[in-house]
Amino acid sequence: PKHRKPFVGGNLKMNGSRAILKEIIDRLNPLKFDDHVEVAIAPPSIFLDLAHRSVRKGVNVAAQNAFNCTKGAYTGEVSPEQLKDLGIDWVILGHSERREIFKESDELVASKVGHALKSDMKVIACIGEKLEERESEKTEEVVIRQLRAISEKIDDWKNVVIAYEPVWAIGTGKVATPQQAQDVHLIIRGWLAKNVSEKVAQDTRIIYGGSVKGTNSAELAKQLDVDGFLVGGASLTEDFIKIIECFI
Numbered sequence: 496p497k498h499r500k501p502f503v504g505g506n507l508k509m510n511g512s513r514a515i516l517k518e519i520i521d522r523l524n525p526l527k528f529d530d531h532v533e534v535a536i537a538p539p540s541i542f543l544d545l546a547h548r549s550v551r552k553g554v555n556v557a558a559q560n561a562f563n564c565t566k567g568a569y570t571g572e573v574s575p576e577q578l579k580d581l582g583i584d585w586v587i588l589g590h591s592e593r594r595e596i597f598k599e600s601d602e603l604v605a606s607k608v609g610h611a612l613k614s615d616m617k618v619i620a621c622i623g624e625k626l627e628e629r630e631s632e633k634t635e636e637v638v639i640r641q642l643r644a645i646s647e648k649i650d651d652w653k654n655v656v657i658a659y660e661p662v663w664a665i666g667t668g669k670v671a672t673p674q675q676a677q678d679v680h681l682i683i684r685g686w687l688a689k690n691v692s693e694k695v696a697q698d699t700r701i702i703y704g705g706s707v708k709g710t711n712s713a714e715l716a717k718q719l720d721v722d723g724f725l726v727g728g729a730s731l732t733e734d735f736i737k738i739i740e741c742f743i
């Protein structure tokens with residue numbers, strides 16, 4: 496058994512409404528998972544306050560993004576300090592959709608991670624290779640490049656969860672095999688051991704994301720270095736409960 500407490504995050508992306516969010520929270524609140532797994536749901540930012548007021552203690556709410564400044568002339572952005580003011584403790588940063596669609600560079604993602612941690616937030620930092628990068632055997636190079644950029648902004652790893660999310664598996668229904676996930680998680684943990692410390696490597700949760708469902712989560716969860724999941728599509732459905740239940 497692993498000593499790291501599993502972590503399951505639900506990324507709603509730009510989906511849902513107040514009513515759908517209520518359904519999701521009504522499924523989560525009665526579930527007794529607290530001793531076994533840490534859970535966070537990440538709704539669109541306009542619903543963060545509602546989500547925060549609706550979840551029971553023990554269910555975390557996460558933002559899907561945050562800027563790297565405290566305040567100012569950054570139209571459309573939200574700062575970690577403002578999230579903290581709302582009572583939000585977690586933020587997803589560097590999601591592949593932010594990197595791809597919104598052109599967030601490794602440097603910007605790293606800077607956001609550094610600022611969020613300084614603001615006392617907990618961070619789910621996402622990394623992962625694209626299909627063409629995997630096919631040209633660049634998976635390790637890409638994942639480590641993204642990890643290194645982030646790690647340079649981290650002094651204390653206790654508030655960091657790493658999400659390994661191969662881009663070819665996100666929203667495609669094409670999940671990584673348990674072995675494919677394990678292989679990259681081990682590479683990430685090995686890099687942490689060599690470049691940060693053995694303790695950080697052993698204590699940091701590395702979660703997998705990409706087409707996780709109730710039907711494939713148990714096998715993935717068995718892998719030695721898979722400490723949980725970041726779930727997109729399935730977080731909107733009852734499947735999210737099944738995924739959490741893998742760890743109970």
Ligand code: PEP
Pocket residue numbers: 506660664665666667668704705706707725726727728729
């Ligand atoms: C994600 O957006 O982080 C994700 C893993 O999406 P999906 O589960 O839908 O592939």
